[in-house]
Amino acid sequence: xxxxxxIGPSSFAEKDPTPxxxxxxxxxxxxxxxxxxxLTEPEIIAHLAGVDGLIAGLEPxxxxxxxxxxxxxxxxxxxxxxxxNVDFDAAADFGVTVSSTPDGPVDAVAEMTLTALLxxxxxxxxxxxALHRGEWVKSIGLGLRGATVLLIGYGRIGRRTGELLQAxxxxxxxxxxAVREDALPEGIRAVTLREGLGQADAISLHASxxxxxxxxxxxxxxxxxxxxxxxxxxxxxxxxxxxxxxxSGIVAGTWFDAFWEEPYxxxxxxxxxxxxxxxxxxxTTQCRLQMESEAVKNLMRDxxxxxx
Amino acid sequence: xxxxxxIGPSSFAEKDPTPxxxxxxxxxxxxxxxxxxxLTEPEIIAHLAGVDGLIAGLEPxxxxxxxxxxxxxxxxxxxxxxxxNVDFDAAADFGVTVSSTPDGPVDAVAEMTLTALLxxxxxxxxxxxALHRGEWVKSIGLGLRGATVLLIGYGRIGRRTGELLQAxxxxxxxxxxAVREDALPEGIRAVTLREGLGQADAISLHASxxxxxxxxxxxxxxxxxxxxxxxxxxxxxxxxxxxxxxxSGIVAGTWFDAFWEEPYxxxxxxxxxxxxxxxxxxxTTQCRLQMESEAVKNLMRDxxxxxx
Numbered sequence: 001x002x003x004x005x006x007i008g009p010s011s012f013a014e015k016d017p018t019p020x021x022x023x024x025x026x027x028x029x030x031x032x033x034x035x036x037x038x039l040t041e042p043e044i045i046a047h048l049a050g051v052d053g054l055i056a057g058l059e060p061x062x063x064x065x066x067x068x069x070x071x072x073x074x075x076x077x078x079x080x081x082x083x084x085n086v087d088f089d090a091a092a093d094f095g096v097t098v099s100s101t102p103d104g105p106v107d108a109v110a111e112m113t114l115t116a117l118l119x120x121x122x123x124x125x126x127x128x129x130a131l132h133r134g135e136w137v138k139s140i141g142l143g144l145r146g147a148t149v150l151l152i153g154y155g156r157i158g159r160r161t162g163e164l165l166q167a168x169x170x171x172x173x174x175x176x177x178a179v180r181e182d183a184l185p186e187g188i189r190a191v192t193l194r195e196g197l198g199q200a201d202a203i204s205l206h207a208s209x210x211x212x213x214x215x216x217x218x219x220x221x222x223x224x225x226x227x228x229x230x231x232x233x234x235x236x237x238x239x240x241x242x243x244x245x246x247x248s249g250i251v252a253g254t255w256f257d258a259f260w261e262e263p264y265x266x267x268x269x270x271x272x273x274x275x276x277x278x279x280x281x282x283x284t285t286q287c288r289l290q291m292e293s294e295a296v297k298n299l300m301r302d303x304x305x306x307x308x
Numbered sequence: 309x310x311x312x313x314x315i316g317p318s319s320f321a322e323k324d325p326t327p328x329x330x331x332x333x334x335x336x337x338x339x340x341x342x343x344x345x346x347l348t349e350p351e352i353i354a355h356l357a358g359v360d361g362l363i364a365g366l367e368p369x370x371x372x373x374x375x376x377x378x379x380x381x382x383x384x385x386x387x388x389x390x391x392x393n394v395d396f397d398a399a400a401d402f403g404v405t406v407s408s409t410p411d412g413p414v415d416a417v418a419e420m421t422l423t424a425l426l427x428x429x430x431x432x433x434x435x436x437x438a439l440h441r442g443e444w445v446k447s448i449g450l451g452l453r454g455a456t457v458l459l460i461g462y463g464r465i466g467r468r469t470g471e472l473l474q475a476x477x478x479x480x481x482x483x484x485x486a487v488r489e490d491a492l493p494e495g496i497r498a499v500t501l502r503e504g505l506g507q508a509d510a511i512s513l514h515a516s517x518x519x520x521x522x523x524x525x526x527x528x529x530x531x532x533x534x535x536x537x538x539x540x541x542x543x544x545x546x547x548x549x550x551x552x553x554x555x556s557g558i559v560a561g562t563w564f565d566a567f568w569e570e571p572y573x574x575x576x577x578x579x580x581x582x583x584x585x586x587x588x589x590x591x592t593t594q595c596r597l598q599m600e601s602e603a604v605k606n607l608m609r610d611x612x613x614x615x616x
Contacts, residue, residue, distance in 0.1 A: 121423075124583070128583055133577075134573050140323060140592065145415045169415065263444035275432070284450060286450075286454055286455075
């Protein structure tokens with residue numbers, strides 16, 4: 001009897017069939033996502049019937065779901081980093097191995113952070129909109145060479161963002177309690193949050209954890225005209241304090257890709273100086289392919305198959 | 309009698325008074341631009357009366373103008389690269405030394421090129437506009453890691469653009485008849501125009517000269533969905549062929565910062581997939597300051613003063 005693998009994410013192999021081929025070439029039978037959207041609890045329970053492994057998205061993988069799939073389900077491989085949708089205790093109890101793809105999103109999110117920073121620094125949106133209206137209005141922006149950028153959080157994505165910033169000649173500061181000064185690359189300096197906020201032309205959030213890092217007192221320590229980038233998590237910033245800082249000009253421009261609730265329809269959408277994207281930091285062809293291929297390889301390993 | 313220097317560019321020292329101070333500290337008397345805009349021929353003739361040196365912008369510096377300023381005018385220092393507004397034969401005849409600042413714009417223009425490429429690759433404009441309208445629509449963009457980018461022209465700005473692209477992990481191809489294969493940095497490959505056009509995900513123009521490089525036959529050699537970046541000169545591209553390529557999808561997105569005539573009010577402004585900026589490639593605080601300081605130092609040297 002051949003192994004059966006169910007697919008969770010509706011976008012899996014949408015742009016490039018390579019990851020699906022890897023499974024098929026190993027003789028695995030594939031159960032595609034039948035709804036073309038994220039599955040609900042009853043739907044994923046039905047989807048996991050008679051299945052050995054799951055390529056997982058963000059569908060609920062709680063105790064009820066995992067118990068219903070027991071004893072056949074042996075492995076689930078998340079396409080992406082976050083595994084907050086998985087009950088790890090239940091997975092252990094029912095003998096399900098869980099994997100994720102933490103390296104996949106690094107380039108895509110770091111590139112998106114630079115995209116947003118450059119766009120805000122060069123005032124690309126208002127300038128382009130004006131020219132499309134027939135108005136030829138020049139304004140002077142901020143270059144990255146010599147600009148000071150504070151990274152709050154210095155994990156995989158923070159490090160890659162720092163590398164790219166250094167390639168542009170920016171001065172990079174890092175605030176991360178887990179990072180030792182002597183572990184930083186040459187030219188990157190560790191600072192306290194207070195020091196960093198007072199010096200930065202731009203601040204980029206790459207922290208994990210659930211705490212709010214930037215609230216009213218922190219915005220007061222920033223220089224007027226600061227750019228604030230958030231591709232990490234909405235909750236790292238207090239929304240009302242941000243709005244006040246935008247109104248007062250302390251924050252001249254901001255990018256949010258992650259919000260307090262999603263889909264986001266809040267008051268930031270009224271601010272022209274807010275660049276807003278719908279949690280697409282990882283949405284590049286290369287990143288999707290890399291994460292999907294990595295998840296397939298993880299799943300095959302955890303189902304006891306040779307990697308091809 | 310102290311030396312007198314006239315200022316041409318209306319924006320000179322607008323954001324940072326340092327370059328003006330350099331002149332003042334040398335005991336030079338300054339004649340500011342009296343109109344706050346580019347001077348016409350009669351205006352620059354009047355402006356140059358009794359002047360030893362000119363900090364030059366794009367005002368006409370033809371034979372009539374230089375003759376009228378003779379014999380007192382000894383030097384003119386252009387803030388920027390282009391000196392098409394200067395009659396060099398007349399300058400030689402009237403003993404006027406001409407200088408420019410070719411290194412100043414390099415970072416600013418290369419950064420702007422990356423800004424435009426990333427913005428188009430990640431579909432930032434339509435995505436941001438949708439979210440501001442309340443629509444949460446995800447789409448998958450192009451990452452730079454592993455993407456193929458063709459640089460047409462490999463002078464100062466092309467080289468710096470190539471360096472930045474390599475930092476992102478892009479595959480860089482160069483088409484420039486003046487460049488020898490073995491003079492290229494590791495990982496960058498010289499190609500013919502035909503080879504390059506057929507392989508590139510994005511094409512960036514950095515060529516000098518007056519010829520049109522991309523016309524209908526060249527667009528036919530591109531891959532569908534190509535991104536085209538032009539921060540160099542409008543005339544490098546045939547406008548009608550570009551419009552056809554946008555209509556057919558051969559070109560998925562394009563950036564123009566330099567146009568066939570300026571200010572530009574042409575048909576490209578009707579295309580949403582065209583990112584348009586009003587010739588502001590060099591408009592960063594850092595670049596303006598660097599070019600202005602360099603021009604002041606050039607002028608003081610050519611007037612026989614010590615650099616401070």
